[in-house]
Structure formats: C-alpha cells, structure tokens
Amino acid sequence: MKKWDLQGKRALITGGTKGIGKAIADEFLELGAEVMIVARNEKEVGELVRLWQAEGRRVTGLAGDVSKEGDRRRIREEVELRWGALDVLVNNVGTNIRKNLVEYEPEEYLQIFDVNLFAAVELCRLCYPQLLKGTGASVVNVASVAGSVDVGSGAPYGMTKAALIQLTRNLAVEWARFGIRVNAVSPWYTDTPLVEKVLQQPERLQRIIDRTLLNRVAQAEEVAAAVTFLSMDRASYITGQNIVVDGGMAAKGI
Numbered sequence: 001m002k003k004w005d006l007q008g009k010r011a012l013i014t015g016g017t018k019g020i021g022k023a024i025a026d027e028f029l030e031l032g033a034e035v036m037i038v039a040r041n042e043k044e045v046g047e048l049v050r051l052w053q054a055e056g057r058r059v060t061g062l063a064g065d066v067s068k069e070g071d072r073r074r075i076r077e078e079v080e081l082r083w084g085a086l087d088v089l090v091n092n093v094g095t096n097i098r099k100n101l102v103e104y105e106p107e108e109y110l111q112i113f114d115v116n117l118f119a120a121v122e123l124c125r126l127c128y129p130q131l132l133k134g135t136g137a138s139v140v141n142v143a144s145v146a147g148s149v150d151v152g153s154g155a156p157y158g159m160t161k162a163a164l165i166q167l168t169r170n171l172a173v174e175w176a177r178f179g180i181r182v183n184a185v186s187p188w189y190t191d192t193p194l195v196e197k198v199l200q201q202p203e204r205l206q207r208i209i210d211r212t213l214l215n216r217v218a219q220a221e222e223v224a225a226a227v228t229f230l231s232m233d234r235a236s237y238i239t240g241q242n243i244v245v246d247g248g249m250a251a252k253g254i
Contacts, residue, residue, distance in 0.1 A: 002232075002233040002234050002236065003233075003234075004232065004234055005031045005032050005232070006028055006031040006032050006033035006088075006228070006231060006232060007031070007032035007033075008032070008033075008087075008135070009028070009032070009033040009034070009087040009088055009135075009231065010033070010034050010036075010083045010085065010086055010087045010088070010134070011028050011033045011034070011035050011036070011086075011087060011088035011089075011090065011231065012035075012036050012038070012075070012079055012086060012088070012089050012090065012123075012127070013025050013028070013035060013036070013037050013038070013090040013092060014037075014038045014039075014066050014090065014091055014092050014093040014119070014123070015038070015039055015066075015092045015093030015094065016035075016037025016038060016039055016045075016048075016061070016092070017037065017039040017041065017044045017045055017048050018039070018044075018192065018193050019190070019192030019193055019194060019220050020092060020142060020187065020190060020192055020220045020223050020224060020227075021037070021039075021090075021092040021093065021142075022048070022220070023219075023220035023221045023223065023224035024090055024092060024223075024224040024227050024228065025037050025052075025059070026221075026224070027221070027224045027225065027227075027228045028088075028228065028231070029052060029057040029058070029059060031228065033058075033088070033231075034058040034059070034083075035057075035058070035059045035060075036059070036060050036061065036062060036078070036079065036082065037049070037059070037060075037061045037062070038061070038062050038063075038064050038066060038075055038093075039061075039063065039064075039093075040063065040064070040065050041063065042063035045061035045062065045063050046061065046063075048061065049061040060082065062074070062075060062078055066093050066115070066119035066122075066123065067111070067114040067115045067118070067119050069122070072119065072122050072123060072126055073126065075123070075126075076123075076126040076127055076130070079127060079130050080130060083130070084130070084133065085130050085131075085133035085134045085135075086127055086130035086131050086133070086134050086137065087131075087134040087135055087136065087137055087138070088134075088137070088138050088139075088140070088231045089123060089124065089127055089131065089138075089139045089140070090139075090140050090142070090227060090231070091119070091120035091123060091124070091139070091140070091141045091142065091164075092142040092227075093115060093116075093119060094115060094116050094142065094144075094194065095111065095112060095115045095116065095194070096112060096116075096153060096154065096157045096194065097109075097111070097112060097154065097156075098152075098153060098154045098157075098198075099154055100154075101154075101155045101156075104154075104156065108156075109156040112154075112156040112157055112160055113156065113159075113160055116157070116160035116161065116164065117160040117163050117164055117167075120141055120164060120167065121167060124139060124167075124171060131175075131180050132178055132180070134180075136179070136181075136233045136236060137178075137179065137180045137181070138180070138181045138182075138183070138230060138231050138235075139168075139171065139180065139181070139182040139183070140182075140183055140184070140185060140227045140230050140231055141164050141165075141167065141168050141182070141183070141184045141185075142184070142185055142187070142223075142227065143161045143164045143165050143168070143184045143185065143186045143242065144157070144158075144161040144186050144187060145186050145187065145188050145244060145246050145249065145250065146158040146161050147160075147161030147162035147163075147164060147165045147186060148162070148165070148186065148244075148250075149250070151188075151189075152204075161186070164184060165184050165186070165242050168182050168183060168184040168240065168241075168242060169240050169242075172239045172240030172241075173240065176239060176240075181230075181235070181236070181238065181239035182239060182240065183230045183235075183238060183239060183240070183241045183242070183243065184241070184242040184243070185223060185226045185227050185230065185242075185243050185245060186242055186243070186244045186245065186246070187218055187223045187245045187246070188208075188212065188217070188218060188244075188245065188246035188247055188249050189208050189212075189217045189218065190217060190218040190219070190220055190222075190223055191217050191218065191219055191220065192220055199217060205217075211249050211252060212246070212247040212248060212249045212252075213247055213248025213249070213251060213252055214247035214248055215247075216247065217247075218245060218246075218247060222245060223245050226243050226245050230243065
C-alpha cells in the first residue's frame, strides 16, 4: 500500500525560503523527502539550509533567479548532477506589482510574466528529462484564485496565474502517457510576505475576511498541505486538476 509520506522523493522547490515555498519545503522534509530549494537571496538560502541540515534533514539550496535563462539552466544542471532524476517539481516562486493596467510600465508587467509564468514553463521544459526518470513523478504549480476571478491584485498577476492553470491542464494531457502528473494549487489571500502590505490595510483585510466562509486568511502551512498531498504517491490518480485553497471564498454569494 502506498504510504502517506514522501520518503525517497527528490523535490525541487522554487521560492523556497519564504511564505508558501518555505512551508512546502518544511512539510516535504518532515515527510522524508530530499529537497533542493531555489531562491534569489544567497544568504537566506544558506542560512535556511544550514538550519534544516542541523535538524538532520536531507536538503540543499541554490541561489538563483528563475526568471533568468542562465540560472534556470544552472538549476537543471544541479538537479542532474545531484540526483540524475526528479520526482517532484514545485513551481512556487511568484511576484506582483499591484496597479491599474494603464499605470504599468512594460518592464513591470513583463517582470511579472517572467517570474510567475515563463519561469514555470521553462523549468517544466528543462526538467522534463529528469522527471521522465523520476518515480511517480509530479509537477505542482502554485497558481492563485486570481487566475479565475478578480481579487484586486492587478491584471498581469491574474493573467499569469490563469495561464499557469491552463499550462497545468495542457501538460497533464501531454505527459500522462509518461506517468508524470501535473496539478495546480490556487490559494486565496495567505499570510505571507508577498501580501503583507495588503493585509496591513484594515478595510481591505476586512473585505477579504467578509468574503471568506472561514472568516480568516490562510496560513502558508494550509496551502503547503495541498501541494504535499498532490506530490504523494497517494494522489496517483489525480492529474490535470486545480485545487482551490480559499476558505470557501468561491462558494459564497451575497
């Protein structure tokens, strides 16, 4: 019987030093996976890896910007060198600049696309050979409810997340015959550094809570739990899905 753990899994997690990414890495390590985290800040990567290693976790880290082609290739090369195969790819890294559409400069919305969408596309493409060699291989893309409805996060952010959800569906179809599952997780407002300034606005926070059946924002660990499940062999019959972690927001009308 398949176990409720990640023992033996080799996992690459982008944006793994903060917020949802860190919570995912924590959960993976707790359940026995061997993890490689990627983030831009070399100091933060090193400190976190050393902390986990001191706890006896099997973890390594790589400082890199997944929006840059050279860094993406370096990540792929490190995966090949260290493992030769990849069981789980979590495309978690994300960014945002909140404005009305007409207020963006082209370089600003292109940055959002590069980080939120094109990085995931390219890592899927580059890591495909390693995923083929993986055991029960799985890709999980961290999208957002902003990919399905407007949540006041700006059009470019919502566009990238909608595209990420569709990428998930397309790749699930393309890669099913190779035994690679591809799913997405779409959080609602979650208590992370990315939305810290939003949640510090009392009126905005109250509107978010009023819209949410569970009357609170999510914690990063609650989103990480969904990503973890989809990465397990226990979820071996789930692919092409977008799991919404929204505290019941989408179910609420007036």
